[in-house]
Amino acid sequence: MKRFTFILENEKKKKLYPRDLAPKLQGVLMQNLPSEVAESLHQREINPYSTWVSRIDEEYKWEINVIDDKLAQRIETIFFDNDFKEIVLRSYGDLVMNIKEKKKEVHNIEKLSRNFYEKEAPSKFSISFLSPTSFKSQGEYVFFPDIRLLIQSAMRKYQALNENDKEVDEHLLQELESRARVTSYRTKSQYFKVHQSSIPAFEGEVTISVNGNQTLKNYIFMLFSFAEYSGVGIKSSMGMGKIKLVSK
């Protein structure tokens, strides 16, 4: 599992919204991959990568978290080539984004799992939703931090990407859901534009309290630790659903 970070700057110092830039950069990522790879990624229900764009002063940080090692290798070969120095955004009138910095970090999924057994997860922790986050339930967008949908999404991504298991164990989900609750929050809606449509989503911070034995607490914390890489909810490959855990 690798995390790639690119610091981008546009020559015109044009102010862009990270939430608008994110899907454009994902387009750039896809265009640079061999078409059969891009095609096969498009068809996957749960993507083995997530992206996130944030703004720091006049620069933009583009983060790509890649769970699949083969895909990580491909991306690295292309984007860390010394000749890969800029990105041209057609949808912004051929705006040139210079790549000022490139960084790669290796993160170990086994280490996350080991934390599960060796370390004690806290009973209370916060999740910051750093990019617009949304869930889909019964055909509708849910843009509140619903605890069930949150855990379900984290479990689904974890199982699909690590255990090749598409179906979430409904009993386990119910057990986890009944043990975890939101104790405080501060959120606001934030729409995320993809092509012509606008997806209702939210950003903010949520504090979760887990009541149960240590194994269960560790498991929930491990799921959300993994979700720092996979994202939560819909369209995490396009820049939605970026979370960060905060111990309380």
Place this chain on the structure above:
Amino acid sequence: MKRFTFILENEKKKKLYPRDLAPKLQGVLMQNLPSEVAESLHQREINPYSTWVSRIDEEYKWEINVIDDKLAQRIETIFFDNDFKEIVLRSYGDLVMNIKEKKKEVHNIEKLSRNFYEKEAPSKFSISFLSPTSFKSQGEYVFFPDIRLLIQSAMRKYQALNENDKEVDEHLLQELESRARVTSYRTKSQYFKVHQSSIPAFEGEVTISVNGNQTLKNYIFMLFSFAEYSGVGIKSSMGMGKIKLVSK
């Protein structure tokens, strides 16, 4: 239907939280009513009054909205007596709150209902939740602005206080719920202390969009107009669930 407003100031300039002060002032209200009246109010499931405390600089505004005219008359007789100049709060160590201003306004429930027929309600409006608001559903507190619980509460209070009808028409509720949706929001949790317990609640602003014929839009808007007086959700007599409508 009357709205009483009192501007209070404490001699010690002690800074109080409106959400802490509100239940104390409701206690003062009850103590000043004849005990059989207070007793009968305590036993009502839906109270014919609501209260709200807010802070403006170093002063406190205490608002009492009374739906029931007989109760309004009683409160007026007691609280608008010229000798009623101060309130002593025992739970704050006999803190004296001077009443600097008293105001009464008559609001007409028939006028609200007439608005229902004559004026066109907007398709989109916002609700500001000015004091901690919470709903109870299946024995649990719900401290998100759930559209169903919000409409259900407004309907229940309207029907109980105007039509003496305790049961909400489930078909109508479903129809209203399916036509109204939250399109944007900004809310945060805010606990409300009552005696020894702490009730999870929220404050903030929610924008609602109604899709349906004009009669339905008018009806929903009328319900929330009434809720400006009745409050929404639980413990509106103690200062929770104060809302204000904002046209968009």
